[in-house]
Amino acid sequence: MDASSNLATLLRKCKLLAARLGSQQLEDWVLWESNGYPDGVPVPEYRIWSLEVRGHFAGPFGSGIRNAKIPLVSIPERVRKRYQRYECCQSIAGIETMLANATDGTLQVSTGDLALVLGRKIYRDQNCVEAWAEFGANQLIEVVNTVRNRILDFTLAVWKEEPNAGEPNASVGHKLEADKVTQIFNTTVYGGSANLVGTVTDSSVVFNITANDFGALEKVLAEQGVEKSDIAELKEALAEEPLAKPDGSFGSRVSSWIARMVKKAAEGTWDVGIAAAGNLLSEAISKYYGL
Secondary structure, X not given: OOOOOOHHHHHHHHHHHHHHHOOHHHHHHHHHHHHOOOOOOOOOHHHEEOOEEEEEEEOHHHOEEEEEEEOHHHOOHHHHHHHXXXXXXXXXXXXXXXXXXXXXXXXXXXXXXXXXXXXXXXXXXXXXXXXXXXEEOHHHHHHHHHHHHHHHHHHHHHHHHOOOOOOOOOXXXXXXXXXXXXXXXXXXXXXXXXXXOOOHHHOOOOOOOOOOOHHHHHHHHHHOOOOHHHHHHHHHXXXXXXXXXXOOOOOHHHHHHHHHHHHHHHHOOXXXXXXXHHHHHHHHHHHHHOO
């Protein structure tokens, strides 16, 4: 729950948890997030985004265009997909290093000999002399936040099913069945939802919230004991992330806000059951997003 905690250490703890739960899927995911995704292993959707391709061009009589945008439709179809759906395979440690070195808020990806392939096909009388692809550092921040949030989702869901699961001294009778662990993993880690904790019956709240109606969302949260300062923080997060992702999950700032609220529930500073907390918030915000 602590956003400042070391994610590499958290992943190592998850590897131990995977061994105790007997979850090969969790162990593999932790391995790939820790060491990077090898060739042949599909990366999760939260590691895929589009790139912006740019280049320098030179023309006659000393003319030229620098840092010009190159439309993706002008890139040969056989290689276009790698820019439309760039797959980030780097390890979490590698991503954190890249973020530390991203001084201008953008990172570049090599395009190989794309400049040679494009030649004079982009701008009239201008030859492409250099090409590169780039994306915003916020994409990597979102990867880190998503990994942290999905670890939280998974462990809370396991805890809800069996509070003693993963404990070295847990009795055999308290051990979760392998198929149940797999179901929880697929739902919380690869399922795309930021908050799949509890069920609708955990909170018995009727959500009369329409899309983009923050007033209705604020009313529901206030009725459930969410403080005004927390609601104000959520309002800022929703203003920054006005849309849910294509897969229906939330952005990094909204997800981080939910994680903080679940932490409050766990600590008892927000008077709501921890199992109901995640479900209540995700359901209410989903309604706001029109999902």
